[in-house]
Amino acid sequence: MTKNKFAALNAQLLNLNLQEFGNKTLEELRMSKVSLGQYYAKLEAEMVALASNGATNEELEAKEKEVQNAQKRFEVVAAQYDKVEAETKAKFAQQRAGLAGIEDPKQKVVSAKASLIRSTMRGKPIDTDIRAALGDDSSTGGGKFLPKTVSNDIIMEPLAKNPLRGHSAVTNIPNLELPKLSYTLDDDDFIADKETAKELELTGDTVSFGRNKFKVFAGVSETVLNGTDTNLVQHVENALKSGVAAKEKKVAFATTPKAGEEHMSFYSTQNGIKVVTGADKYKAIKAAIADLHEDYRENAKIFMTFADYSDIIETLANGNATLYTAQPEQVLGKPVVFADGATKPIVGDFSYSHFNYDIGELFERDKDIKTGIEQFVVTAWFDHKIKLKSAFRIADVVATP
Structure with missing residues (x-):
């Protein structure tokens, strides 16, 4: 370094705010x-040379002051360097340790989910420690398995956006097979409901769940992808939950089901749920409740649109405002669940409606060319079975001649 450069550096250091070192790499x-x-x-060498060459005390004192100033600045910078180096090494060590460096179990799951999403979006393999933190089963090889924690949060959590959740059964079991009745006796004559007895004789006493593929897309911008783990996970999970809920509602209330999905709809002729009619919807619903066998009537609920219920109230009230404040159960005699998809009221014991998700979900990425937004895609397999059509009735109106 030349003498002029040393002089420039010394002038800079003399005016240095030492806190600025905290912002340096x-x-x-x-x-x-x-x-x-x-x-x-260099200053120390110059001071020794001055002392050897007979410099005055004033010259030596001035040089000594320069040496002391330089020493102080060197020690400050060296200490800051050691601090930043230690912090950097600790950060790299934590990154190398991955999820093992996170002590909070909840934060570990969030970080694992975020890593899974980012790895998928960037086309990288999902590390085994990420899958382990999410409850993956090593015996599956991690190829087509939706980690248990993600499965629970996306599939198994009750979803307010799907009115069937909390009323229908929901499981996440591969190759599920269930008895249609929760109990049996050694004498089949115990089945008092003759419709149920005929149904069991015709269709068997067990129900097997199939695998119907569907995809859920969650749009992820680059800003969200590079944001915090918590925001990324919340954004993707909310989108996936909404997609799963929408698919469940669509197949369960479809009036014209897609090919291969006929058995999943309450309104499908394939299920053949009995239709009970009345002069208006109020009478039709009352007749449907009465038509259910007592085994199902006790736990029956009514799924209907809010518009239909409003029409019933308006007709029954006939100017009496008090009826508008009554609970739907007080008006119709059974708990009411509002669902826009229930275009004809469905009455029954909804524990005999069952959604099952098979393991085998795939994580993929796609891109919406129109918007440029990357898509986090989950391909899943599920089935909806109405275990006993005898447990349900559809209320419909027949115009009187």
């Missing part, structure tokens, strides 16, 4: 440390 601090070390060594 490790490499910048290293270069400053080397430069200051060289400058400090």
